Amino acid sequence: MNNTARIKKKYQLIKFQKLVIVSLLIGFLSAFLGISLKKITEYYEEIFFHQASTNPLFFVLFPIFGLSIIYFLREYLFRKKENKGIKEIFESTNSKSKNLPNYKIPSHFINGLLTVVFGGSTGIEVSTVVASATIGSVAQRKQNVFRQYKTELICAGVAAGVTALFSSPIAGILFAIEVISRKVTRAFLISNLIAVAIAFGLVFLLDEKPLFAVTITTWHLRAIPYFILLGILAGINSVYLTRCVLLFKSQFSKIKIHYYKILIGSIILSISLFFFPQLYGEGYHAIKGIFAHSNEVTLSFSLVLTFIGIILLKPIVTSATLASGGDGGVFAPSLFIGAFLGLLVALLLNTYLNANVIPVNFMVIGMAAVLSASIHAPFTSIFLVCGLTNDYTLFLPILVVCLISKYTAKKIFPFTVYSYSASLSK
Structure with missing residues (x-):
């Protein structure tokens, strides 16, 4: 093996090692974000819903209060930018120059939480997906070696976030494929499998229970x-x-x-x-x-x-x-x-x-x-x-x-x- 081939092989090995390490990090951070948002939302949603059930006047007050807080946060904290949901991810993956800015992580986390706990009739899933995609996007920008893996690392964040929310690593990877990437590369498989494995490991360690306790016996x-x-x-x-x-x-x-x-x-x-x-x-x-x-x-x-x-x-x-x-x-x-x-x-x-x-x-x-x-x-x-x-x-x-x-x-x-x-x- 000549020197050029040896150097090339060593570079590929280093690149692979770095991809594994960054995928581990993305998986852990995305899962931690997803589980945290889910737990905090469940806790406060139950409290506020109980208050509203006891005094129906809160059904009137909570939505206007929650939406107003979100508006002021966007105006004065999050650069006057509205969140577009999953379309933001598409805009990033379809463009070499457009990236998910760092503030999307706290923006979607806080606004998703406030929307749901104050009665907004939606869920935290898309907030989690975009925030975890941003974790992948931020990691991708840290080193030049990851520039070519932009979509793969964004999908790794998404897959780990979905895994954390629904305790299903297969659903996490499939969502990244069916909705975000639409294609599977070797780098996609490596980064996403590692990310969802870490996410599911965290779910397992925290002993997360299924969202719905259902007994299904058979079907005819x-x-x-x-x-x-x-x-x-x-x-x-x-x-x-x-x-x-x-x-x-x-x-x-x-x-x-x-x-x-x-x-x-x-x-x-x-x-x-x-x-x-x-x-x-x-x-x-x-x-x-x-x-x-x-x-x-x-x-x-x-x-x-x-x-x-x-x-x-x-x-x-x-x-x-x-x-x-x-x-x-x-x-x-x-x-x-x-x-x-x-x-x-x-x-x-x-x-x-x-x-x-x-x-x-x-x-x-x-x-x-x-x-x-x-x-x-x-x-x-x-x-x-x-x-x-x-x-x-x-x-x-x-x-x-x-x-x-x-x-x-x-x-x-x-x-x-x-x-x-x-x-x-x-």
Whole structure:
């Protein structure tokens, strides 16, 4: 071996070692950020929701207070820049010169937390994804040797953040592939596998429990036609969610005085929360409640109206939250809509068709189906929801329904809130 080849081999080895070390660091920091945000949000959301449940006046006060604080933080602390969610990641990965600035880490962490704990009807998932992507972006800029690995290291942060939130390393990697990167290189595999391994190791050490304690026993082949129906309905609902978010953002962008946006968004949110407290924050408290009593629920006219009201209002309050300055995305709203849609469909089938389907199965499958259609990432949705319940019994029906919901949604409207732009739709 000549000197040139020897030097080249040594350089490649050093580059590989540095990639491993930086991936370890990104994995740990992204997971720590994700777990911290999740824990703090859960703790304070429970406190504030309890206060509002005791005194409904807080359903009016909390949203306007939270959105106002976020506005002032953006104006005076975060360079007057609005957070664009996952589109910020696309702008960075699609450009050699554009990078995610460092302040995006505290900006998304704080604003995501404030949005949810004060009743904003969204979730912390997108806040975590962008903040953890920024960790990868910052690491990539530290040394010239990492310049060529910009997308890979951003994806490593994203994958570790998703792993930390949902206790599913497979979902983390699949989300990075399906939504962010769309391609897999050797550097991508090395950096992302290391990052999610570290993230999952931290989740394991901290003994993080599944978000939803659900007992799934079995599923039956005779339920397949009903699963297909659920997939189609999930696809339609996801398009409704997507179009709502895009419409509200478009209309609110015409309002020049930002505080008017806050007032309008707060009014929509406050009125909705007053009548439907289930819409508060991420809505996971409501999902846990219906999971706990899904087999005991009996269908009534008032219950049907309540469920329909919740399913129709959730996209509206989510859109109002985001358009008026709240930080978040469609992850948690999709899971929320899917759970209520699945239970409603199961109750209607059992009551009027004597289908004898299992409500909890429809809730779990509904969650995955609406998420799959909303972000056009069926495989991410499968492992993410299975991670949330720590149960893979429904893997096959979830796979089928996620594919049906995604292609139903794409047939009706070919964009997600991440991929849509006015120029593309013309």
